Every structure is written in C-alpha cells, then in structure tokens.
Amino acid sequence: MTEAVFRLSQQRRVVTELPGxxxxxxxxxxxxxxxxxxxxxxxxxxxxxxxxxxxxxxxxxxxxLGSGIAVTGVGASNPAVVAAVAEQAAHFTHTCFMVTPYEGYVRVAEGLAALTPGTHTKRTALFNSGAEAVENAVKVARLATGRTMVVAFDHAYHGRTNLTMALTAKNMPYKQNFGPFAPAIYRMPMSYPYRDHLPGPEAAQRAIEQIERQLGAGSVATIVIEPIQGEGGFIVPAPGFLPALARWATAQGVVFIADEVQTGFARTGTWFACEDEGIVPDIIAMAKGIAGGMPLAAITGRAELMDAVHTGGLGGTFGGNPVACAAALAAIEVMRSLxxxxxxxxxxxxxxxxxxxxxxxxxxxxxxxxxxxxxxxxxxxxxxxxxxxxxxxxxxxxxxxxxxxxxxxxxxxxxxxxxxxxxxxxxxxxxxxxxxxxxxxxxxxxx
Incomplete structure (x- = not known):
C-alpha cells in the first residue's frame, strides 16, 4: 500500500469571515x-x-467532510487522475461511442465486470449520472422480464429525472410540483432500525407481504434499493433485511437492482456496500466515486439481462465519454494502490x-x-x-x-x-x- 501525495497543505485555515x-x-x-x-x-x-x-x-x-457528495474519494485533484485526463484530452475529448467507439469504454466495462460482486458473465453500459444509471437499469429489468411494476422503498433517493423522481421518496425539494411522474412504481417500508426496531428478516417479510398482497409477485419487474440509503439519512437496514429481499427476488424472477451510486467504490469499507452481506445484485448502478470527479455512471448486470435489450436500446451522446473513462481507470487504480x-x-x-x-x-x-x-x-x-x-x-x-x-x-x-x-x-x-x-x-x- 502506497501513501497519498498532496499538492496543497492539509490544514484548516480561516482568514476571513465565511463567506469572504x-x-x-x-x-x-x-x-x-x-x-x-x-x-x-x-x-x-x-x-x-x-x-x-x-x-x-x-x-x-x-x-x-462531503467529498462533493461522495464523489472525490481519491481527492479532488488526484495527480494520477489529472494526468490521465490531460493525456486523453490531448488526443480526443469526444467521438460518441455509438458512432466511433474507443478502447477506454471497453476497458472500463471489463474492469467493472471484474470488480462488481459475482462471478457470472456480465455486461456494462456507461452513462453520465447516477439518475441515468438507475433509469436505464429499470429499463433493462422491464424489457428483460416483460413486467412493468417497480418496487422502491421509503426514504429512498434515486435521482431527479422523471422516473427517478418517482422512485425517490422525499417530496421537498425533489418532487414538489414536478409531476405527474412515471407510473407503475410502488413504495414499500424500509428497514430503519432506529425508528422501527424490527429485526432484518422481520422487516423484510413485512415488505414482501405488502408486495405480494398489493402487486402480486408475478407482476413485479424489479426491486430497486440502496444497500445503505444516502439522501434518506444514511439508513443502514438491519442485518438480514437485504439478503431476505434478494432471495425472494431470485425465487420470483424479480430483478434485484442495487443502487450503489453513493455507496460504491470503497466508500463503505468494501468495493460495494452489498458485499457486506454477500449480496450479488442482478444489476448494480454506479456513479459518483467512479471517476475521481469526472461525470461517469454505469450499470453492470447479468449478461442475459443486458443482452435482452435490442440493438440501440441503450446509450446516449456523452455516455462513457473518453476523458471520463480515462479518469475512471486512473481512479480505480488509485483505490487499489492505496x-x-x-x-x-x-x-x-x-x-x-x-x-x-x-x-x-x-x-x-x-x-x-x-x-x-x-x-x-x-x-x-x-x-x-x-x-x-x-x-x-x-x-x-x-x-x-x-x-x-x-x-x-x-x-x-x-x-x-x-x-x-x-x-x-x-x-x-x-x-x-x-x-x-x-x-x-x-x-x-x-x-
């Protein structure tokens, strides 16, 4: 393990009133x-x-103590990331992967297949933001299963697009007067140990019973959940809650999507928070800490799910931008070396x-x-x-x-x-x- 190198003095110093x-x-x-x-x-x-x-x-x-909301885990100007960005930008900043592809995108996809939980065959698509990643994960789950209903949870935050606003639980400031929202999204009770005092398996059974009673398991395309909730209050579900949900999802043919946008990339002491209880998501959504501050997001999922989508069904003009890919490759290597x-x-x-x-x-x-x-x-x-x-x-x-x-x-x-x-x-x-x-x-x- 090497030591981090800093360009600026790592000391607090207040020389004016704030703001100055x-x-x-x-x-x-x-x-x-x-x-x-x-x-x-x-x-x-x-x-x-x-x-x-x-x-x-x-x-x-x-x-x-905020890291740009869990983005700059390796620092806001890590020298390896800065060098990778400069080198890539000197060659080309954009061609659009959907027009003329490039190796950086492929290398990031290969790296995420190796890094994310599970030994199954995987595929990865790259995007720009966490909301884009979550929205595309839901698209994949709906198409692959032929079902429409999506389960989200109390206190969840998944983004600011129309569909991810619908997934998000908190009204102000995220949803107030921005509707109507995407349909067929249903909210279930989350495990919140400080406030519900329920053991994990019992909290999971409460949610599962509501899903089966209100929706019917055979209609549910996917469960979307943060292994540790972010904006909702850093809520850590009681032990056993997530594994019980994951087992039920597998048994019912429901795609289990782990939203690791905030928890991913070493933030919680493992590469991904779902590893703490041995959960292997069907699809994992990533962003924030992936690229040392550059805008990049990804979904990595089981090959049979990702390959179910028709050609051209996933993508975007800036998704997997070459400079952001270079930053991600450098940032992940820094995470490993340190x-x-x-x-x-x-x-x-x-x-x-x-x-x-x-x-x-x-x-x-x-x-x-x-x-x-x-x-x-x-x-x-x-x-x-x-x-x-x-x-x-x-x-x-x-x-x-x-x-x-x-x-x-x-x-x-x-x-x-x-x-x-x-x-x-x-x-x-x-x-x-x-x-x-x-x-x-x-x-x-x-x-």
Whole structure:
C-alpha cells in the first residue's frame, strides 16, 4: 500500500469571515445569472481543492467532510487522475461511442465486470449520472422480464429525472410540483432500525407481504434499493433485511437492482456496500466515486439481462465519454494502490469512536450509524426521538463558520452526514471532528 501525495497543505485555515468578500461578490453575480432553484450547501466559492481540503477564492482552507457528495474519494485533484485526463484530452475529448467507439469504454466495462460482486458473465453500459444509471437499469429489468411494476422503498433517493423522481421518496425539494411522474412504481417500508426496531428478516417479510398482497409477485419487474440509503439519512437496514429481499427476488424472477451510486467504490469499507452481506445484485448502478470527479455512471448486470435489450436500446451522446473513462481507470487504480477500502474502515474506527462518545454524552444525538467512510449522526429533540432539523442546520452552519464543510440529509432533514475523502489524513479528520463536537455541545449534554 502506497501513501497519498498532496499538492496543497492539509490544514484548516480561516482568514476571513465565511463567506469572504470574493465569495460574496460571486454570490451577487450568481444571483443575477443562476436560478435560485439551483442551491448550494456552502456559500463559499472554490479556487482549489486537494486531498481533504477545499481552498476558497478568499484564501480560506476548509476541511471537506462531503467529498462533493461522495464523489472525490481519491481527492479532488488526484495527480494520477489529472494526468490521465490531460493525456486523453490531448488526443480526443469526444467521438460518441455509438458512432466511433474507443478502447477506454471497453476497458472500463471489463474492469467493472471484474470488480462488481459475482462471478457470472456480465455486461456494462456507461452513462453520465447516477439518475441515468438507475433509469436505464429499470429499463433493462422491464424489457428483460416483460413486467412493468417497480418496487422502491421509503426514504429512498434515486435521482431527479422523471422516473427517478418517482422512485425517490422525499417530496421537498425533489418532487414538489414536478409531476405527474412515471407510473407503475410502488413504495414499500424500509428497514430503519432506529425508528422501527424490527429485526432484518422481520422487516423484510413485512415488505414482501405488502408486495405480494398489493402487486402480486408475478407482476413485479424489479426491486430497486440502496444497500445503505444516502439522501434518506444514511439508513443502514438491519442485518438480514437485504439478503431476505434478494432471495425472494431470485425465487420470483424479480430483478434485484442495487443502487450503489453513493455507496460504491470503497466508500463503505468494501468495493460495494452489498458485499457486506454477500449480496450479488442482478444489476448494480454506479456513479459518483467512479471517476475521481469526472461525470461517469454505469450499470453492470447479468449478461442475459443486458443482452435482452435490442440493438440501440441503450446509450446516449456523452455516455462513457473518453476523458471520463480515462479518469475512471486512473481512479480505480488509485483505490487499489492505496487500498482505499481498508482506509475507509480505518476512518470508520476513528470516527465512530468519537460519535459513540457524543451519543453517550449529548441528548441531542439520537442515533449514530453507517459503515466505512459513510457515517451519520441523527439529531433529535432532547428526551424524544422527534427529529431536530433545526439543530442539524445550525451545527452545519457553525462548522462552516469555523472552516469545516459538513452536509445534512434525511427524510426529516435532521441528519449530519460524514463523507470525507478516503485520502483524508487522520490529523485533518480529527480537527474536523473537534469543530463538529464544539458545535454539538452547544446544544447540551446528558445529565
């Protein structure tokens, strides 16, 4: 295992109020040019980024605990990725794989066949975003099975296209007044241990009984599920929930689609989160961490499913862009050489030690959960399990004022999510956790 090399100093440094004057000036220009519908979590404008830091236009160096929503696991300017992008761009930036194909696309497909769970024969198609990947996975499942109904779950997030909005559970801001949505999508109860207190197999049986009673197994084309839910609150289903669903799907001829857009590529301590319970999806949807920050997505599935689609049925002008493919090949090699799945487990051990202390001492902390470098703190009103989104927002704002970027999420908006770059140093991560702890302790402790 080699060590990560950084171009920028890996230290937090706040030299202005946040946002600083240059960020404020850019915000004014943005307001005149960009619709308010396109929101940003942090009002600081980026000039540079490397490893675990983001440097803004005012010279502040901020600790990045968001990784661009789990994208820059290898860092935002990893030298191997930068070199691969530059080399490919010097030759050609685009030809469209559907017109004149190129080796990079094939190499990525070969790599994903080897990397994803299962030894069965696989095929891969490349796209641009996680939503595109999920939507195309559903297309494949419907065509291959000849069925139409799709099962999604409470608290799910799958994207912002019409079909993936229908799959997504949360109304605001993702679905409000954007309908009507794609039909034949049905929502079932998710395993949410903190709130339903059900063992995994029991929670799975609850969902299965509803599917069979309301839909009929023979009408269901696919189950689409995140092995650990992302935007819904980093919900980790109880052990046994996912395997029971997968077994039922196999027995009923239902395609099991694992949405690993946020969980994939070493984020949870394995290459893919479904590996933790030995699940082999029929189709796996990927994006985010795949290409070191370049836009790329993929679906890898059983050959008999993928090959069922007629010629020309999958594709897109920019899908599998050659520069993005070069970035993916370099990023995956970095993940291997640095053993980033192991690094994610190291991050888990370091962070969970702190989170467990917070849970024991702070009555605003209702639950801590996650896996690898995908960890969360669910905040509640003291003495209850009532969500406290106002506390999550206040803590994130206070952390930002001290130079730490942390994201919120959850169906109730009350979850702090920790998604540091996998190459972050222990020292920088510890500093970021110190800042978060100070912000949280402002809301009281257990007697």
């Amino acid at each position: 004057p240059r960020s404020a000036a850019l915000a004014a220009r943005r307001a005149a040019a960009v619709p308010a519908a396109v929101a940003s979590s942090a009002p600081v404008y980026v000039a540079d980024a490397d490893g675990g830091v983001i440097v803004d236009v005012d010279g502040n160096s901020l600790i990045d 053993d980033l799945p192991a690094r994610a487990r190291e991050i888990e051990a370091l962070v969970l030690d702190r989170l467990e202390t917070w849970a024991a001492e702070l009555d605003v902390v209702g639950d801590i959960r996650g896996r690898g470098a995908m960890l969360a703190v669910e905040l509640v009103r003291p003495g209850s399990a009532d969500p406290a989104p106002e506390v999550a927002n206040a803590v994130a704002a206070q952390a930002l004022s001290e130079g730490v970027i942390v994201l919120t999420c959850g169906s109730y908006g009350n979850v702090l999510r920790l998604l540091p770059p996998l190459v972050i140093t222990d020292e920088l991560l510890t500093d970021g956790l110190d800042v978060l702890e100070r912000a949280l302790r402002a809301y009281g402790s257990r007697d």
